[in-house]
Amino acid sequence: MRLWLEKQRHLIDFTLASLARRKTKNIGLLLAYMLLVFVLASLMLFTHALRSEAAYVLASSPEVIVQRMVAGRHDLVPPDYLERIGRVRGVQKMQGRLWGYYYDPVLNANYTFMARPSGEIADGGIMVGNALARERGLSTGNTISFRSYSGKLFTFEVLATLSPDSELLSADLVLLSENDFRRFFEYPAGHFTDIAMSVANPQEVRNIAAKLGKMLPDSRPILREEILRTYESLFDWREGIVLTVLAGAILAFAILAWEKASGLSAEEKREIGILKAIGWETSDIIRMKSWEGLLISITAFLGGVLAAYVHVFHFGAAVFEPVLKGWSVLYPKFKLLPTVDGLQLITLLFFTVFPYMAAVLVPIWRAAIADPDTVMRA
Amino acid sequence: MRPSSLALSLLLLLALTCLFVLAPASAPSTDARRDANRAMVERYGITDLALFTEARYTRHPSQADLHSAFQDHPGALEHFPTGSLLQPHRPILTQYAPLARETTPSD
Amino acid sequence: MIELADIRKAFNQGHTNEYWALHGISLKLDAGRVTAFRGPSGSGKTTLLTIIGCLAKPTSGRIRFKGEEISGLPERFLTDIRRQSFGFVFQQFNLIKGLSALDNIILPGFPSGRPRAELLANAASLLDRLKLSHRSRARVEWLSGGEQQRVAIARALINDPEVIIADEPTANLDTALSLEFMGILEDLTALGKTVLLTSHDPLVVESQAVHRVIAMRDGRLTET
Numbered sequence: 279m280r281l282w283l284e285k286q287r288h289l290i291d292f293t294l295a296s297l298a299r300r301k302t303k304n305i306g307l308l309l310a311y312m313l314l315v316f317v318l319a320s321l322m323l324f325t326h327a328l329r330s331e332a333a334y335v336l337a338s339s340p341e342v343i344v345q346r347m348v349a350g351r352h353d354l355v356p357p358d359y360l361e362r363i364g365r366v367r368g369v370q371k372m373q374g375r376l377w378g379y380y381y382d383p384v385l386n387a388n389y390t391f392m393a394r395p396s397g398e399i400a401d402g403g404i405m406v407g408n409a410l411a412r413e414r415g416l417s418t419g420n421t422i423s424f425r426s427y428s429g430k431l432f433t434f435e436v437l438a439t440l441s442p443d444s445e446l447l448s449a450d451l452v453l454l455s456e457n458d459f460r461r462f463f464e465y466p467a468g469h470f471t472d473i474a475m476s477v478a479n480p481q482e483v484r485n486i487a488a489k490l491g492k493m494l495p496d497s498r499p500i501l502r503e504e505i506l507r508t509y510e511s512l513f514d515w516r517e518g519i520v521l522t523v524l525a526g527a528i529l530a531f532a533i534l535a536w537e538k539a540s541g542l543s544a545e546e547k548r549e550i551g552i553l554k555a556i557g558w559e560t561s562d563i564i565r566m567k568s569w570e571g572l573l574i575s576i577t578a579f580l581g582g583v584l585a586a587y588v589h590v591f592h593f594g595a596a597v598f599e600p601v602l603k604g605w606s607v608l609y610p611k612f613k614l615l616p617t618v619d620g621l622q623l624i625t626l627l628f629f630t631v632f633p634y635m636a637a638v639l640v641p642i643w644r645a646a647i648a649d650p651d652t653v654m655r656a
Numbered sequence: 657m658r659p660s661s662l663a664l665s666l667l668l669l670l671a672l673t674c675l676f677v678l679a680p681a682s683a684p685s686t687d688a689r690r691d692a693n694r695a696m697v698e699r700y701g702i703t704d705l706a707l708f709t710e711a712r713y714t715r716h717p718s719q720a721d722l723h724s725a726f727q728d729h730p731g732a733l734e735h736f737p738t739g740s741l742l743q744p745h746r747p748i749l750t751q752y753a754p755l756a757r758e759t760t761p762s763d
Numbered sequence: 764m765i766e767l768a769d770i771r772k773a774f775n776q777g778h779t780n781e782y783w784a785l786h787g788i789s790l791k792l793d794a795g796r797v798t799a800f801r802g803p804s805g806s807g808k809t810t811l812l813t814i815i816g817c818l819a820k821p822t823s824g825r826i827r828f829k830g831e832e833i834s835g836l837p838e839r840f841l842t843d844i845r846r847q848s849f850g851f852v853f854q855q856f857n858l859i860k861g862l863s864a865l866d867n868i869i870l871p872g873f874p875s876g877r878p879r880a881e882l883l884a885n886a887a888s889l890l891d892r893l894k895l896s897h898r899s900r901a902r903v904e905w906l907s908g909g910e911q912q913r914v915a916i917a918r919a920l921i922n923d924p925e926v927i928i929a930d931e932p933t934a935n936l937d938t939a940l941s942l943e944f945m946g947i948l949e950d951l952t953a954l955g956k957t958v959l960l961t962s963h964d965p966l967v968v969e970s971q972a973v974h975r976v977i978a979m980r981d982g983r984l985t986e987t
Binding site: 280281282283284285287288289291292295296298299545548549551552553554555556557558559560562649650651 | 813818819838839842845846847851853857858859860861862866870871872873874875876877878879918922
Binding site: 336443445451615 | 697708710729
């Protein structure tokens with residue numbers, strides 16, 4: 279055991295001394311490798327944390343939302359729907375919701391307007407999301423005017439800004455009283471955007487949704503589990519626009535690594551011959567090269583993952599911001615709670631170490647089984 | 657110092673740092689901010705994250721129509737890879753300009 | 764110490780370019796002596812040394828080393844014997860560029876897992892004996908030809924082998940350095956080493972340090 283250990287350390291010594299000969303090239307390669315792992319790991323950590331954030335937070339979203347569909351698009355819910363839904367057995371709580379979108383030409387941004395009961399917000403007052411407040415320079419007590427779609431001007435007083443910690447949910451929210459909402463969007467009285475409801479027995483959700491569908495054929499119930507599923511698959515590989523862009527980088531690195539690792543120069547072949555002639559076995563040479571591959575790829579993996587962690591959880595995934603932001607103007611500032619999926623990291627470890635090891639070892643194999651007397655004959 | 661000792665101890669240090677940093681994050685934890693957000697979701701009946709505000713099918717993906725992806729923000733293209741790679745067409749915004757002018761007070 | 768019986772070696776056997784380098788060599792070599800193989804290039808002397816040194820296997824024939832038959836052993840065992848019993852000094856020295864003299868010398872000690880401290884101490888004392896201590900940290904490509912050869916000799920000695928095999932050791936050296944090499948040969952004999960070398964340099968084959976000269980031509984012994 280001691281002998282074995284000492285021998286492995288000799289092999290590591292040698293491989294390090296070999297790497298040190300082309301210091302700049304090898305450090306450059308290591309950094310490029312680390313950068314690649316960093317981007318991939320950032321993406322993994324970020325999407326995982328975002329998904330788990332969504333799963334946790336949205337677990338308390340409405341159990342069932344009933345929309346009305348007209349010609350494939352959702353439409354206002356007429357007044358009698360509330361009462362008809364109320365008659366379905368098992369429906370416990372029911373509430374007509376009023377919300378909609380407003381395009382603000384000042385910021386070129388969309389806001390989400392949401393009505394609250396007048397008890398909560400007085401007429402003429404609004405509560406705004408923190409991103410919106412930041413972008414428009416609003417604070418409590420300011421007034422702001424919106425021109426409605428019908429061309430009328432409404433002035434509101436900002437009663438409060440929503441907590442900055444909730445930006446991921448409320449960046450673009452404008453909460454206003456029900457009366458103001460109806461006047462602003464000229465909503466017909468008694469109509470709602472949709473209906474949120476809960477059921478007495480959560481096991482019965484699907485049955486009740488089916489009953490609603492039968493009773494109101496133009497309605498579309500959206501279950502909470504569907505909402506959660508939407509966010510479970512958020513940024514899966516098909517939505518990986520970043521990955522698409524990255525594919526080029528990965529390919530470029532693969533070529534670089536292959537060139538570096540597999541392009542055994544005449545010099546390297548000669549060295550392997552020398553080592554064999556002076557008493558190294560084929561397996562010693564392969565082991566020595568494996569150490570090289572392992573040291574480089576594991577260092578790249580650990581360094582990249584560590585940097586990614588800091589990037590995602592301490593710098594808010596700043597590298598991805600421009601990509602995620604897309605063409606939207608209001609981008610929430612949020613801090614994700616550090617969550618790491620071990621399995622995901624192990625997968626990344628595998629994809630970091632394995633291809634590099636293969637690129638290092640495959641060409642070495644051929645050179646290492648060459649006859650040791652080639653050095654003498656040369 | 658022997659090169660292998662140096663390299664192995666640096667690697668070990670890196671691995672331990674990683675473990676030290678990542679391990680706490682792999683266990684479920686409670687967070688006051690997150691709980692406050694959950695309460696807010698319940699209170700306002702929020703259904704979606706406000707990550708992408710440019711169009712209804714990105715702002716509220718779980719609530720959007722099943723069939724069409726029509727833009728709300730004049731600059732928003734469709735929610736497909738091309739939409740994220742292609743710059744929106746600037747003149748569209750001018751069509752929305754009347755919204756900013758030509759208004760009358762509500763009362 | 765080393766007995767060869769009817770050693771034959773073919774290259775590219777079975778192909779159209781088949782070539783027989785050795786045609787039945789039988790020879791007995793004694794321990795503790797310096798033996799020189801002389802002959803023009805292509806006479807098969809280097810091939811013979813690679814076979815004796817377990818770098819290559821003969822196509823047919825038997826080799827006995829210290830009374831043991833070794834020609835039939837698998838490569839793994841041959842590598843062990845080569846590492847423990849033979850030290851090589853190649854014509855081109857075959858040092859690993861970019862590494863220091865010291866790092867080159869200790870390389871043959873790696874596969875056996877000898878402690879690094881022991882290897883380094885050993886290498887330092889060898890360099891001292893060869894009067895090269897001052898260059899131990901220098902990269903080998905910065906050394907002169909004579910210095911490189913002394914590093915190669917030190918490397919051949921690091922595992923304390925019984926047999927030193929040197930292929931054309933003076934081919935890249937001037938007269939003064941060649942004479943210096945002959946001096947080192949005498950030291951090796953004094954240490955009880957068996958030395959086998961190839962050369963067509965009269966300076967070597969006619970030297971007092973060489974005890975036996977074996978002439979070869981076309982893969983056969985012409986004079987023993």
